[in-house]
Amino acid sequence: MPRIKLNYILTPLIIILMLVLGLGCAVPQVEITPAPGPAPTPAPAPAQPPTPINPTWTPPPTAPAVNTTLVLPNIADVVAKVKPSVVAINTEVVTLDFFNRPFTQQGAGSGWVLDKNGIIVTNNHVVEGASSITVTMDDGRTFTVDQSAVFTDSLNDLAIIKIDAQNLPAVTVGDSGPLRVGEWVVAIGNALGQGIRATEGIISRQGVAIPVAPGQTLYDLIETTAAINPGNSGGPLVNLAGEVIGITSAKIAMSGVEGMGYAISTETALPIIEELITNGYVIRPWLGVVLYTVDQFAVARYNLPVKSGALITQAVRDSPADKAGLKPGDVITRFAGKDVATAEDMIRAIHLAEIGQKIPVTYWRNKSEYNTEVTPSESPPP
Secondary structure (H helix, E strand, C coil), rough: EEEEEEHHHHHHHHHHHHHHHHHHHHCCCCCCCCCCCCCCCCCCCCCCCCCCCCCCCCCCCCCCCCCCCCCCCCHHHHHHHHHHHHEECCCCCCCCCCCCCEEEEEEEEEEEEECCEEEEEHHHHHHHHEEEEEEEECCEEEECCCCHHHHEEECCEEEECCCCCCCCCCCCCCCCCCCCCCEEEEEECCHHHHCCEEEEEEEEEEEEEEECCEEEEEEEEEEEECCCCCCCCCCCCCCCCCCEEEEEEEEEECCCCCCCCCEEEHHHHHHHHHHHHHHCCCCCCCEEEEEEEEHHHHHHHHHHCCCCCCCEECCCCCHHHHHHCCCCCCCEEECEECCCHHHHHHHHHHHHCCCCCCCEEEEECCEEEEEEECCCCCCCCC
C-alpha cells in the first residue's frame, strides 16, 4: 500500500481554514441610506392683528344695584272677576257613520255673558249644525237653547245665543286697540269639556291672519301664549283689568309648535256682534257668486287661459254678478282696480266694497279678456 505524504493533506486543510477565518473577519460593511422624508413645513408668517372698532372705547357704567323685583299680576283676582260670566256650552250634532247610519256626536265649547238679559257670545263653529245646545252657568244652572235663538256669522266665526234668563253677571268689554305685545292676558273657558278653567300668558303678536278652512281666513287675530285647548273656543281672552279683549277661536297644533293660540279681537268682533243682535245676521256687499281658486287642476279641467284668479262656479240668477254678465266658467283677475289671484282675494275685496257702488271687473272667458262693471247689493238673509 503506498504511503501518503502528510504535507499533501495538511496543506489544503490549512488553506481552507485560512479562507474561512479570513472571510469571517473581512465581511464588508453595507451602509443603508434612509429614504428622504418630506420637507419640513415652513413656519407660518405672523398674522396681522385685526383693526379695532374703537381703540378708546370703554364699557358704559353699570346702573347702581336696585331692587328690581316686581309684583307679579294677581291672576286670581282677574279670574274671580270674570269666571262667573263664563259659560260651558255642550252640543249634540247628528252625523252619519261609515255605513251612512245616523249617530249623535257630542261637542263642547265656551261662551261669555255679554248682556245680563241672557245674550251670550261664542264661536260659530261651537254651535254650527247642532241639533241640541245647552248652556251651563258657573253657578251650575243649565239652560236649553231654542234653535231660533242662535244667530251666527260663519265668515268671522262668531255666534250669539239668547237664553231665557235675567240678571246674569255680564263681563266688561275692553278695547283691543291699545294692546301691546308682551302684555299679560288670561284665557278662561271650558277646556276639554271638563269645566271652566283659566290659563295665563302674554300677547305674542297682533293683527294675525290665518286660514281655518278652505276659502275662509280669520283676520286681525290676537296671538297669545296662554294655553288654548279644545273646549276653549268661544271663551273670553281678558286683560289684567278683567276686560274681554278677544274671543278665543283657534290654535295651531302641529309637531314642534307650542304656545300659539288665537283670539278674535273685540275691535273686529263688536261690529259683527252688534249686527247679529240687531239684525239677526250680518249685512255685507254681495255679488251672488260661488268662487274657486284657479289651480293646476282647474286649468287642466276647464282649459283655462290663465294660471291664477277666481273661477266662478255658480252665479245666482238676477244677482249683481248675473246682471253684470258674469257666468260660470269666467275667471276674475281684477276687481276694483286690484289684481285677484285667489278666491280668497276676491271674497276679501267684495267685503271691502260699498253696497250700491259700481266696481270695475276684469275677467277671462274662453281665450278672451273682458271688462264689465258690477254693483254689489246687500247680502240676503241666511
